[in-house]
Amino acid sequence: MPNKNLSNLLDSAQTAQRIPVKNLSPVTSSGKIHIREQKGQLQQLRTGINGLFLALFFLLPFISYEGRQAILFDLSQQQFIFFGTTLWPQDFTILAWVFITAAFLLFFITVFWGRIWCGYLCPQTSWSFIYVWIETRIEGSRNKRYALDKAPWSVDKLKKRLLKHIAWATIALFTGCGFIAYFVPARDLYLDIFSFGASFWVTAWVWFFAICTYLNAGWMREQMCLHCCPYARFQSAMFDANTKTVTYDASRGETRGPRKRNEPSSLGDCVDCNLCVEVCPTGIDIRNGLQYECINCGACVDACNQTMNKFGYPANLISYTSENSLAGKAEPFYESYKFLAYGIAALIMVSVIAVDIYNRNSIELNVLRDRQSLYRETVDDNIENSFTLKIRNKTQQTRLYRIYVSGSNAYQLVGEANLTIKPGEQLDYPVTVLAKPELLAGTRNEITFTVAEQHNYSQISQQSSFFAPI
Structure with missing residues (x-):
């Protein structure tokens, strides 16, 4: 009998220690995240940067210099042509130094702005947002897409899904051509591919990268960021108390809760509208604190500011800020040992590249x-x-x-x-x-x-x- 009472007491204690979990993630039963379309200053900035990036990606191979394609990795001749400069296999140490320098510059930027690369420049993010934009135009808003997933198959559903995947496949095919255009003459590639005149290997590589684009941006999306990208796993090691990253101000927002507009409330500024979760491309709740899944795209910042404006509250309940800023501390960023380490390493790498190029002989x-x-x-x-x-x-x-x-x-x-x-x-x-x-x-x-x-x-x-x- 005493043992039974002890067992009941332990069960009661364990039950009392459990934290209730509220599922806020906009995920369907199939596991797919449906992103709510969001507008705002940060999203305009991200769209502009992505647009510039895409324009450069597709147009650079068409630039000519001294009668030849300005940028071309000519694998058949084992040479890399870059605006009049030709790099041969023995010169590829320069490319190695360039990639190492880019890595240290990425680390250097991460010390200040966190995972900003992922939100504004990463190709996976750029193409995923393009695919989401196409999906929204064809299937409708987030709620309509959610309902369409649950709806039984019909002529209308089949038509929408078929149109969406055709659009996705078209974008993927052009992406495959855009990538291979850096390895074969671009002016002939598109004509050969769409007229079925390209060689077997050129066609195979174009379709390989097209399929990768279609799967990554159309189907995997956030799974690439959560499970495949190594940067997501080690980027937190570069953070410090001065790193500006997307952060929820819990001291101002809690205790959260719904309320009516223009109605006095003793609650915090967070009205628990859940928009910050619905617009997140990785499906996280930023109010739970810093998470490695956050790609710093700023969608939740724009969504929260939109809600704050409607309720007449100050903006930036969610914003790009640092731990020291939230705590009211003002520590110069240049006193960080990570700032010095990554900065010095980047300068050393740039110097090595300069010396290597200077000593290179034609x-x-x-x-x-x-x-x-x-x-x-x-x-x-x-x-x-x-x-x-x-x-x-x-x-x-x-x-x-x-x-x-x-x-x-x-x-x-x-x-x-x-x-x-x-x-x-x-x-x-x-x-x-x-x-x-x-x-x-x-x-x-x-x-x-x-x-x-x-x-x-x-x-x-x-x-x-x-x-x-x-």
């Missing part, structure tokens, strides 16, 4: 000796060695070059020393070098080949060995 030279014989003696008792010079013109213009040989001995180059090399071409040029045996210091002598661009200061040198008899 000529590539590789000297190969003739492996069949170390040396040959001529009829006039001179010694000759044969070499093959692999010279690459890394520019996008035809260049004139001159070959020089130098060393501790009087070397003489046999053959034509002036060369013309086409853009991006690698020329295998065999040369023969003569030397008088009495001027050679030993059996193995140093020799330097220099290839210099005429009418320019660009040149490159490489050492090799000149062999002679004992």
Whole structure:
């Protein structure tokens, strides 16, 4: 009997400790989040940035420079063309430094504005909002879409769903073309794809990225942000007390509760309208505090300010603010060790890129000796060695070059020393070098080949060995 009373007492205590959970997430029974369309200053800013980003994404491949596509990853020729500069595989360390620098700049911005990249510039967010916009135009508002999901299949429902998915697929196909246009000539790609004249591999890659876009933006959406994106998991490690992120002012908003307009209330400013949840693309309730799912898009800020304006309350119950700001503290951001660390790291990376670009040469030279014989003696008792010079013109213009040989001995180059090399071409040029045996210091002598661009200061040198008899 005492054991039974103890068990009942424990059950009662556990029941008393349970926190009631109110399901505020606008999720259908199928698990899909239906976003309420929201307007406001931040959404106008986000739409403008997304529009600029999309315009650049689709139009950049059509920009020409010096008669060629300005930006092109030419995989068949193993070169990356960027506005007159050609990067070859051996130059891709520059791209690596660029990506590393971009990462540190992202971390640097995150210290101040949190996950702002995700809300305003991330392609996943941009395309998801485009797909939601199309869905809203065809199927109606959030409530209508929710009702359409629950409604039995009919001709009207089939028509709306078919039209929506056709629009999604069209956007996805153009997106696939837009991405591949950076790898094959853009002016021919669209015509070849839509006239079914493209090669198998080009068509396959276009459709691969089209399918990825269709699935990511149309079906997965917030699942990519919640479960697939690694940035969502580690971005909180970069936050500090001065990081401005979308935050609910609980001291002002609680205790929340509904009320009528222009009616005195002892409650907090939050009227529990739930709009901040309904407009959230990841379906969270920002009033529960900082959450890794928040992408800082500002939709809840605009929705809350809209409600505050209707009730005559001050704006920014939900706003971009920091922990110190909420607490009334004013600490300079530049005193943060994270600010210094990421800032210094970004400056170092930019310096490395600058040095790498400065030291980059527009000529590539590789000297190969003739492996069949170390040396040959001529009829006039001179010694000759044969070499093959692999010279690459890394520019996008035809260049004139001159070959020089130098060393501790009087070397003489046999053959034509002036060369013309086409853009991006690698020329295998065999040369023969003569030397008088009495001027050679030993059996193995140093020799330097220099290839210099005429009418320019660009040149490159490489050492090799000149062999002679004992």
